[in-house]
Amino acid sequence: MAGQAQYEQYEELARQLSALGAVKRDLGRILPPDCSAGSAGVLALLDRHGDLRMSALSELLAVDMSVTSRYAAHLAERGWLERSPDPADKRSRILRLTPEGEAILLELSRRSTDLLAERLSDWTEDEVGQLIRLMARLRAGFGDCRSAPHRPPPAPPVPVREPSTRTPAQAT
Amino acid sequence: MAGQAQYEQYEELARQLSALGAVKRDLGRILPPDCSAGSAGVLALLDRHGDLRMSALSELLAVDMSVTSRYAAHLAERGWLERSPDPADKRSRILRLTPEGEAILLELSRRSTDLLAERLSDWTEDEVGQLIRLMARLRAGFGDCRSAPHRPPPAPPVPVREPSTRTPAQAT
DNA sequence: TATTGTTATACTCTATAACTATA
């Protein structure tokens, strides 16, 4: 039973979530023009998890595979990763960081880390860790966008947002 | 002196920050078509802080005033807020929620709260509070986008992203 | 001259739909 305090807490959480966008944008500003935050995320995940398939990468990034696909193409064009066919399933492709990709990632990480070290200079390691854990848990609580909702909403009085992007069939 | 552990922590923080976008989008999906997450944020802040000027609202939202201006116009069109001239400074406008605005906000809040209550059912109130506090502190550590950087970066080897949106003068 | 707010424009991130190839 959510009381008034709980209610206000949720409101505040929602707002902080929105406002966090400013932090993300700040972080993005220090990146080079041909490696945006999205691309950098792909490189970082490949470095951490080793070779990955598109689908696995999408899940880690928490975005649709179409988004991942575009980032991967962008990075492959620049020689920062390779997409080799998966011998076990010819529909799949395995993504792997190239040495050049590792090099650029190193530079990107240095910059992000420098910025974070500056802005978080008064945080203890424990506090940073706590924030990370709580954010990860929050994220886990929300299913990814494609999966069925946890429970069908019970006929809301105000019309729920319709699927707002209807891509019309391409007239060929 | 940032050690290896610290370095990895910062990397992880950056990634969690990106992945949190999925939570925001999830939250946005339950909103009605003519009141997006951004507009809802304006309503919520006006409700919480009372009447506000554009500039104050922008700061609370952590976005540029031009963005706030568009949301305000959108909401005013729908009769959810009023923009009255500030008697003390005729350049300014005071934003105030209308009764209709309060009504729609109530509905929006109910939906967000329901969703959060469902997804955070296994969180204690204290844990939610902790996350909020840490996020607020993180955000505070990052100045808003318009202010001068805390320290000029020392000639980075890879070119820093140039101002990428050059709006050409409108040829009239 | 500096500041408050508005508008036009451009760019990033993202999802949806349609499609191809393979399972």
Next chain:
DNA sequence: TATAGTTATAGAGTATAACAATA
């Protein structure tokens, strides 16, 4: 028929620049 991935497109969110009105 179902799944992995690609591409085209639409839309939300945002910043920059130029402008108008006022301080």
